[in-house]
Amino acid sequence: MAPPPLFSPASAPAASPALFSASTSRPLFVTAASAVSARTPSSRRRWGSRRRLTVRNVAAPEASTATKAAGGAKESQRPVYPFPAIVGQDEMKLCLLLNVIDPKIGGVMIMGDRGTGKSTTVRSLVDLLPDISVVVGDPFNSDPYDPEVMGPEVRDRVLKGDSLPVTTAKITMVDLPLGATEDRVCGTIDIEKALTEGVKAFEPGLLAKANRGILYVDEVNLLDDHLVDVLLDSAASGWNTVEREGISISHPARFILIGSGNPEEGELRPQLLDRFGMHAQVGTVRDAELRVKIVEERARFDRDPKSFRQSYLEEQEKLQEQITSARGNLGSVQLDHDLRVKISKVCAELNVDGLRGDIVTNRAAKALAALKGRDTVTVEDIATVIPNCLRHRLRKDPLESIDSGLLVIEKFYEVFS
Missing domain, CATH: 1.10.8.80 (Magnesium chelatase subunit I, C-Terminal domain)
Known part of the structure; x- marks a missing residue:
């Protein structure tokens, strides 16, 4: 039995007030008293008891650098197919939207025939992702108001009573390539710096970048077993721990896991399949008129992506408002x-x-x-x-x-x- 059609953006309720400050021109500051509760999580105690060296994240950008990089990336990035322009596949689109509204659902596994728009739909979700509050210059996208998803450096600063420079940023979507190495996924520790300078020089990996965001694995059923083990560990605990030569570094890794694949190419390990909150099945469109419409829309996008995206701008904005309102009202x-x-x-x-x-x-x-x-x-x-x-x-x-x-x-x- 097919699910009811996706809720129309045209009938979306009025957007609720923004969850976070929309201004990124000047950083806000939050004091330690409002940023962390008196209760310290066990992960913090474990970190503090083992910390003998200074932690330095070599990949952490400065505020001005991050702003310039974000602006440059916006101009140079490839145009993304707009989400409202995708014809049919209501089940898949609904599952993705529900996970954006409540990330604690646990992600989506999308299985279906080849050429049915699985990857296109997932990547089109980027434009709909809402803004979140992050600490400026932190490579783990730490939440300045929730100690459970703070990186170790940020938590240390909060416990010392330092003020945190806060800005807003889009929820990020990180692609996990099938051929990625474990160091690229988990991050690497510079052993030479640790031995010569006495610092824990840590270069964050894809799991750090995906914290509080979306981790997308295309052809997830072809993923190597050692990477599957890494994802299982992070998805279960919400933390990523890197152990090298007796040096241990942990950071939060809470992400929405989205995977797609073709069931003809192999089954997924049951342990990983159970980690996906929802499962969407995608089939090939059989209606000739719909197939023609999909082909024509794709051809129009390939000819002039900018004008094609502009034609769907109003529907896109309505859907964004609908998502923002739903996230604000979810608790009630x-x-x-x-x-x-x-x-x-x-x-x-x-x-x-x-x-x-x-x-x-x-x-x-x-x-x-x-x-x-x-x-x-x-x-x-x-x-x-x-x-x-x-x-x-x-x-x-x-x-x-x-x-x-x-x-x-x-x-x-x-x-x-």
Whole structure:
């Protein structure tokens, strides 16, 4: 059963006040009292007890350098296909939007035929990502207001009572190449500097750049096992630890994991598959008129990307406002206890291992209600998201011919009737 069509941006509610300061012309400052609570996380105690050398992040940019680099990158970057211009594939687009609204859903696994626009859709999400507050010059995109996602240097400064220069930046999307080395992903420690100068010279990797952002792995089912192990460790703990020659450095690595692939090219390890909050299946469009429209739109984009993007600018801005409003209202969305019980009953009767399916379904239903501008979750919201939250968590039966998503829908109607 196909999910209801994606909520139209044209009917988006008025945008709520910005979550963070929109000005980037001058840094804001936050004091230690407002930036960190009295409770110190265990990771901070572990870091403090082992810290004997000064930490220096060789890749950390200065404020002026970061601003200039961002401006230059904006002008020179390749044009991105606009998200509203993508025809069909509502299930995939909805899963991506829900994860932007609530990153704690845990990411999306997109599986489907080749040439169905999986990578194009994921990369088009960049323009819709909202702004977040970050500490100027910090390579880990540290949150100045949440000690749980602060880098070690920033946390040390806060504990000393130093003020933090704060600015706003777009949520970043980092591509993880299939051939990346483990050092490039995790980061490297300069052993020579550690021995000669007595400093922990650390060059952050892709996991540091993806902190509080999105990590995208195309053809994730072809990823080498050693990189899969790294992703599993970071996704489970939210921290990345680099150990070299008796030197240990840890930093936060909390990201939305998005993967795409073709099931014909191989299956994904069950441990990694379970780490994805939602699973979207993408099929080839069979309607001839829609296929013609997709081909014509792509040809128009290739001829003149700038004017093509301009033609979708109004829809893009409406969708951005809708996402911002949904993120602001997410905390006020309510899910009745009876509906929670029925969700858990569906998971139990489908023999879903663990409780991650229950948690993700609850979060996704709330995010969908917020996207539609409501403060209460309905049965229709749950029916829309529950196949995507549970289908990849069912135990595989080689003799079963029915699609796992249909099994979830059948059990849903059986319980909720």
